[in-house]
Amino acid sequence: MSFRPPLRVSVTRHEEKERKLKDFLAHHITGTQTGSGATPNTHLLIVARSLTSPIVMAITGLSQEIARAGLAVRLILAQLDAAPSPEDWGRSIAFGFEIRWAKHPRLIEAHEQLVIGPHTCWIGDCMRRDPAKCDAYESFVEDCGEAAGCATVSFERLWGASQQLADSRSREGALAAPGPMPPVEAASQATVGTRH
Secondary structure (H helix, E strand, O other), X not given: OOOOOOOEEEEEOHXXXXXHHHHHHXXXXXXXXXXXXXXXXXXXXXXXXXXOOHHHHHHHHOHHHHHHOXXXXXXXXXXXXXXXXXXXXXXXXXXXXXXXXXXXXXHHHOEEEEXXXXXXXXXXXXXXXXXXXXXXXXXXXXXXXXXXXXXXXXXXXXXXXXEEEEEOOOOOOOOOOOOOXXXXXXXXXXXXXXXX
């Protein structure tokens, strides 16, 4: 019988969420720099409700540390707020990034997520809940390749069905021209969470 490490599941008050995410991410970034728990990943994979989500605020606050660790960010957003725009957000970031918009309305049923490495991820509340209005469910997953692997697969499926918005490789950070909505068949493959 295989042993599966327990997931750290919690209900977190909104005001604590960003701090807990920063602590979790900083711990694992430090591990990649010192060689302990080193990860072959070169990108943090993030699915977030918007640029004002606590997970995005956490990576923004750790911008220098993420860059020093040699990591870049691939970010999928469910909605675009008036401020900040991806262009404005990108100007204050030290690490490389690519941002896409998964504008299909079914994405709002998914959960926010962060994949740090092949055995480490975070799964947050579903995106239909406004994090500023309620306490939130979240799960910190360490030493579980199955959970991190599933999160990576769902991220890649969403990535393929999403529209490019901004890319630091061009360093203009300008928004890409809007394109057609992804076909329903492609978007329907991107099942990343459950309702609760």
